[in-house]
Amino acid sequence: MEHSRSLGEPILSMDEISLSFGGVNALSNVSLHVREHEILAIIGPNGAGKSSLLNVINGVYHPSKGTVTFKGATRAQMRPHEAASQGIARTFQNIALFKGMTVLDNIMTGRTLKMRAGFFWQCIYVGKARNEEIEHRHKVEEIIDFLQIQSIRKTPVGRLPYGLQKRVELGRALAAEPDLLLLDEPMAGMNIEEKEDMSRFVLDVNDEFGTTIVLIEHDMGVVMDLSDRVIVLDYGRKIGDGTPDEIRSNQDVIDAYLGVTH
Amino acid sequence: MGPFIEVLIAGLMAGVLYSLVALGFVLIFKASGVFNFAQGAMVLFAALSFVRLMEFLQNTFAPILLSLAITIVIMIVLALLVERLVLRPLVNQPPISLFMATLGIAYFLDGLGQSIWGSDIYTLDVGIPKEPLLLFESVFEDGILVSSEDLVAALVAGVLVAGLAVFFQRTRIGRALRAVADDHQAAQSVGIPLNYIWVIVWTVAGLVALVAGIIWGSKLGVQFSLSLIALKALPVLILGGFESVLGAIIGGLIIGAGEKLSETYLGPLIGGGIEYWFAYVLALAFLLFRPQGLFGEVHIDRV
Amino acid sequence: MFYREAGQFKSSYAADQAAFPIAQDRIFIGIWLLIGFVAIPLLSNEYLFRAIFIPFLILALAALGLNLLVGYCGQVSLGTGAFMAVGAYAAYNFWIRIPGLNPLIAFVLAGGVATLVGIVFGIPSLRIKGFYLAVATLAAQFFMDWMFARVGWFTNYTPSGSIAVPPISVFGFEFDSPVRRYMLCLTILVLFAIVAKNIVRGRIGRGWMATRDMDVAAEIIGIRPMYAKLSAFAVSSFFIGVAGALWGFVHLGSWEPLAFDINRSFSILFMVIIGGLGSILGAFLGAAFITVLPLFLNQLPIWLGIEISTAMISHIEFMIFGALIVFFLAVEPLGLARLWQIAKEKLRLWPFPY
Known part of the structure; x- marks a missing residue:
């Protein structure tokens, strides 16, 4: 190769x-x-x-x-x-995903550092906060496509088999670009x-x-x-x-x- | 110097009792990871059973021994019921659920104890001498006044702790208990029956509660407020660490002494009644410097 | 078949990220809002407002606040009563010390004070976890109990130590009848619930949940644990502080420190656990359950025609309450909200079992 x-x-x-x-x-x-x-x-x-x-x-x-x-x-x-x-982003030997959250939310956490909307805007979820969520959702969907995990995006990661969890964890790391x-x-x-x-x-x-x-x-x-x-x-x-x-x-x-x- | 030492000793003696209650917490936490909020309710329940039984059996040949025996049986039955009705259905639930369940047990025991045994204040006399002793007259000017009741309490507590230490270190059940404390699943996989261990620990915790209840009860009378002692013992746990028997004992002594000294010397300055929260603030301040408590273990996060 | 998602296609991420992306959920919420704002005010009587609806609304607000902290951020707190007390006493002091202050502004300021106090008592969470933290929050409880009972300034040196406030009025509109108070509480609760929902579905909420599920991993992808934990304490305390102010001003009217003692903390924690950790709906279900249960237990012997002393009733109430808690935890440890979710899944498949 x-x-x-x-x-x-x-x-x-x-x-x-x-x-x-x-x-x-x-x-x-x-x-x-x-x-x-x-x-x-x-x-x-x-x-x-x-x-x-x-x-x-x-x-x-x-x-x-x-x-x-x-x-x-x-x-x-x-x-x-x-x-x-x-x-610097990473994955872990023993999967360290957020078990109570969905695949989508897990990967979205990877975007945390790139999000800027202030606390007030998030409380009312209009304007900046909402646009930002949607903009980052686009990026996250690209990663979901790339890793071919479209069908499980709303599934809590705790329910996924091991191999898929590893893939989601890679996705979360990639989301941070x-x-x-x-x-x-x-x-x-x-x-x-x-x-x-x-x-x-x-x-x-x-x-x-x-x-x-x-x-x-x-x-x-x-x-x-x-x-x-x-x-x-x-x-x-x-x-x-x-x-x-x-x-x-x-x-x-x-x-x-x-x-x-x- | 004399008065200071008097206050200190009174504090240490009160601390012994905190230690006893904290010990009950630690035993259960170590063996099952359950933060047992019902420990205080168990103290009240045991003491109520004991004092009322003594009343009913006062015309028999040995009311104290008989009621002691019956109360011990009651505490064993209680441990069995807790294991069967609470711990077993809740196995593998998150610790917070188990903690809430013990709050449920606490409410239940408070209600049950008072509806069966009544809710007045009962005086308890098991023959502990009450006269204060005057010690060290040659060393200090007015000597040091020590309550003989406190001395007996300290002695009993000491014997109990020593006995528990031997039980844990030297017996087969003790070894099994320590294995369970380390890792539930691993212990189960080598054939240690988890349910049986839980019954044992809850029984031991029940007996410790009984001892604490008798000592406090003979000092203050058996009444509902015994149930609240548990709250006093919690800072001891922070100080000593949730998993350390030694920590519970030393922590109890520190909290007891600190509380009495602060009430006597600091209390008048800021309005009194500070023993209500002083132990908590002391423990909290301590935590900021040593998050794992006095004797707790430092866990290295492995990722 | 009643709860069918099929055919509801979302053509944009905005639609998919709406608060309630499924139509049936929107209808359901709409029905409840109608019941709350129209049906109950028309049909209810004064006793029901006083004994059930108003306490329910306020305690639901407190439970919502606590659920943000415990359910979403995973930080166990046993000091809810103390933060309610801070809200109530702060509102009282703003109200008497600033003449003519609009009570609603006093409530918001009181929430702000509770926020600050919450952050201070949240600092230990940066060093300690789990039950160590839970016990540490008890420090807040006992310290506040003592402070409001012993330091005269907070009660404006009233000799009895208890506080009494007249019905509040906003711009000349008197909240003197139960139905008006009910509407005030309901409006505030709905607003706060919307804010809570918005926070938990955005960046901050994800940060909280990530910290709850695995704090080391959260930090490695750039969620600062300090920020996540303290913001959870802050937001939660704001909710609880406002709930405390409402409890004092709108529900009780006059109160002593005992109104906010440790039993209050426990009962709100019960609401959160029984309702469902990490669920906004759960806070409502739990509050409803815990508010109605004691009333029900109280009435039961009367309905059954059994005569027992009031002391006995209260002991038995304790027992049943304790037993029910254990029973609930054993049957459905994830709370009433989880039962609702299961019911929805069943409805989706109905009439087929799978």
Whole structure:
């Protein structure tokens, strides 16, 4: 699955990041960079610190050491909603949708940061507030079309099967029109067909909107096909960084994670 | 110095009773995740049953022991009924629904207790000595006046807590209880009968309520206001953490002492009656610095 | 078949996002408005206004406010009575201290004061969750109870500590008869219900629900938890504050701090839970149920011809009330509003079972 795009300058750089929980080092001295328009995969055994890395990028965890530079601005700490307003969106390993709300409302929440109507206008729901709702509804419907979930838009997400929930969660992240999209195991627990659909969505997002994507995935077939570059973590340290082909032949990575193919 | 220590001790003794009520809350919350608002109603119900039974049985050979035994049976039956009629139909409901259900239980028990046993003030005498003791005359000028009733109460509470600690740490049922507290489904999957555990915890909470009811009742008379003690015990929970037995005890002592000291030294300055809310504000101020309470666990949000 | 959506095509997002996109719902609301504004004023008698309709309307307003906070934003509050008290006492103080002030403006200002107090007592919600927060809101309850009973300034130093107000008049129009008071309360309730509906279907409401369902995820897509929670406390307290002012001025006429004690808080929480968390209709259903139930229980022994003492009646009332709560939670934990939804689904399919 070759696709050629011009990869730009680094949009995100992490420098010497360390993170620990009560003496346990989740990440130690991890440095990496993500270039614009790139699909970067992070792989590694369970507990290697992959999710922690994403959590540092969008501000859920604050690193004990090191800096994160996103779109030229360097910072040691920030809150998740600040990350969101700078254009970082994500999905979660264990789906984190708003279970009591419909698919439509869930995806609409992704537009929150782009909505401006004041409190008063919302109370009376005329003028600005109403127009704004409708304008953003158009955008959300585009995403619903893109993900082919038209028929379930009024269904509460709690009732949906797992695969669809994952898709809705991707929709919510896309609604924010992020520059950087973090996907935490987007294909975990899916069957082959669902994986193919999801892979197609990821590639299309990357192609059509030019969104930079960082994803964590265990399915090596998917990782090798989708990604431009792969980073390997083990025990909180980076042990590999390169194109899929380079990673496949990296001895450290084979020892720690990939194993030997028979 | 003498008067200050007197007030402090009186406060600590009152705190012991708060601890007892808070303990009932904590036991149930730990084992079933239910915030049991009916704990106060249970105190009233147990104390009412006990005092009235004592009256009816006063001509038998051992009115205290007999009525104690019968009240214990009543509390066990109550636990069984609560499990069967409330907890079982509501299993897997959100915590708020269960909380509301316990409010329902509280209303029901208040009504039931008073319609069966009457709603007057009943004096309760189980033979706790009432004379105040004068201690440390050699250390302080006028000595320190301590109510012997309070001392007995503290002693009983201490024994009860120690007994519970042993029960939880050393017995098979205790281990099962702790497993259930950790994870309901996991505990069930290794064959711990959830319903049985709930009955046990509610029984234990009922017995703790009975002890608290007897002690408070013999101090103030058994009356409806016992039911409101529960409200006094809530700040203790914030302070000590909903899931910590030790927290309930220490929290109770802090709240009791703080309340009495503030009433004595701060009250006159701002109009009196502040013990009505002081505990809450104290607990709230504390929360802002330690949201998980004194001994609660810090939960790391995993996403 | 009675509740059929088929054939109702929406050709614009505006139509699909209307408050009641389905025609039958619009008709239903219309019928209720007719009953409320025309039928009841024509048919009802003074006793019904005093004992049922006026308290129902005001408590429904308070329940609506509490439901915004508990049902939509997921922040449990046990201090509703305190915020009602703030509304009532603030309205009283505006009214006596600013001569000639229009009472309706006093009510709005009172709502504003309740909003501020609500925000202050909502601050702990930024640090604590669930039952810790519920207990923290009790602090508001007990502190307010004490303050209005002990600090003379709030009651204008009336010796008894109770407050009495004459019937309110707006631009010379006296709200002195029950039917006029009823119309005033109904109008206010309808306006507030519209505002509530508008808020919960827009950005703010989605932010509340997102915070309720999963606050970490909400923050990650850019909903600031502080803003969501405090705005929920603010809006909710405004509703409850106005309800408190109405309760004092329009329903009671004279009151003591006891009118807003913790039992008031609980009864409004019951309304919200029994009616249905996160449902505007639920607030109305719950308020109706909790208002009518005690009257019904009171009358029951008379109808049955049983003679029991009033103390006994009140004990038994407690018991039945408690048992009913448990029963309701066990049968339909999502409340009366959910029952209504099930009924609608059945109507849609009728006469076929599936």
